[in-house]
Amino acid sequence: MSKKRIVKFEIYRYDPDRDERPYMQKLDVELEPTDKMLLDALVRIKNDVDDSLAIRRSCREGVCGSDAMNINGKNGLACTTNLLELKEPIVLRPLPGLPVIRDLIVDMTHFFNQYHSVRPYLINDTPPPRARAPADA
Numbered sequence: 001m002s003k004k005r006i007v008k009f010e011i012y013r014y015d016p017d018r019d020e021r022p023y024m025q026k027l028d029v030e031l032e033p034t035d036k037m038l039l040d041a042l043v044r045i046k047n048d049v050d051d052s053l054a055i056r057r058s059c060r061e062g063v064c065g066s067d068a069m070n071i072n073g074k075n076g077l078a079c080t081t082n083l084l085e086l087k088e089p090i091v092l093r094p095l096p097g098l099p100v101i102r103d104l105i106v107d108m109t110h111f112f113n114q115y116h117s118v119r120p121y122l123i124n125d126t127p128p129p130r131a132r133a134p135a136d137a
């Protein structure tokens, strides 16, 4: 049976409205046995330790990519990263190469502009089928 445990974190912090420059915040966080993934730990930190931490999340299933960050030097998704596989201290930084809005949140505007410019979907030249009237059915 699992029990509570203390996990060491070092988290990149930067609030342009408050901080002159970025810094690394060191935290010892008590996690519950139910905190299995890195995203669980970040939510625990935000709810129980420091509600000023800015993170993005949405699907919790590795689909949306909103919780992408640099985890111990490798880019990954917090929701699909097993806490037990991470070496301590767990060092979290925003994705590299993108402007930081705040803490672990980066500005994805440039990425999405490029993404849309390559039109990453199938383009069909066939006209759509004519809608059937209910009487045709």
Ligand code: FES
Pocket (backbone or CB within 6 Å): 057, 058, 059, 060, 061, 062, 063, 064, 065, 066, 067, 068, 077, 078, 079, 080
């Ligand atoms: Fe959507 Fe992690 S929350 S990919």
